[in-house]
Amino acid sequence: MFSKACEYGIKASIFIAINSYEGKRVSPKEISEEIDSPTAFTAKILQALVRDNIINSVKGAYGGFEIDKNKISTIKLSQIVNAIDGDKIYKGCGLGLHTCDEDHPCPVHDKFKIVRSELRNMLENTNLEQLALNIKSGSAFLKI
Amino acid sequence: MFSKACEYGIKASIFIAINSYEGKRVSPKEISEEIDSPTAFTAKILQALVRDNIINSVKGAYGGFEIDKNKISTIKLSQIVNAIDGDKIYKGCGLGLHTCDEDHPCPVHDKFKIVRSELRNMLENTNLEQLALNIKSGSAFLKI
DNA sequence: TTTAATTAGGATGCCTTTGTCTTAATTAAA
């Protein structure tokens, strides 16, 4: 469904959010240990999230990655997915047709529409705060 | 969502079904032209569908691929997807956790469940006959 | 029985994604 990069990006964002609530910046090393991902690759993905203004980076000693506390509840899952995987996941044709719309649908167009809108809905209505709270309360996990 | 191989496999199956209704066998060349796919690669995918008993192949002169007319309405989209992509699409964890279930859920587990069950539902309740009729009636297309 | 047409299958190559490594740029603190 999502690319590996996107999976890592979502989990990393959640971990950064949790720490940002406590005013703590985190490094790619801490992040990758917590979400069980390759460190250097994770760092690359963080760069993309920084470029897209989803997370913030502070260079130099005592630096790291953080998210503005007040912003956490406004960051939707869809933004993270968009920054890394783009919008093909809920825009592209299920059977790979170049043109696929009401006028020229692929054979599964109508049936797929429902699934895709459910997915879009879910990505649009889930924010980082909700996900972070799930982890903090111990009712969800970032690895294993 | 689906792999390229799976997209080709679905479209090929639909085209074979249409022709089987008219008692006609089709070759990888005809198929790939009709669904706009690479011929040799499509042939490989057809082999997988034959191995899984979804389509039937007849070797030698006047051979080709076909589907038992009476079977067409019983072949679910889920069978084709399963034969090519496996079941990870509606079984795997959305964030790639090794273990992700009610006892040990990833942060998006509950939200994802809905999307996945909608997808599974769609794949289980769509059969080749429906898709073939859409094409025959001109209300859906296999390419462009 | 030979031939021509056809699917099966293995070997190979290319491209994208995934992942690593090294160096540059930046910055807080000593």
Added chain:
DNA sequence: TTTAATTAAGACAAAGGCATCCTAATTAAA
């Protein structure tokens, strides 16, 4: 101002998906 810690960025390597090619196996018809 120097140092140590840190992110940024580009080059490189590995793996997997996508695609091609060649040969073997099969079979209907001549």
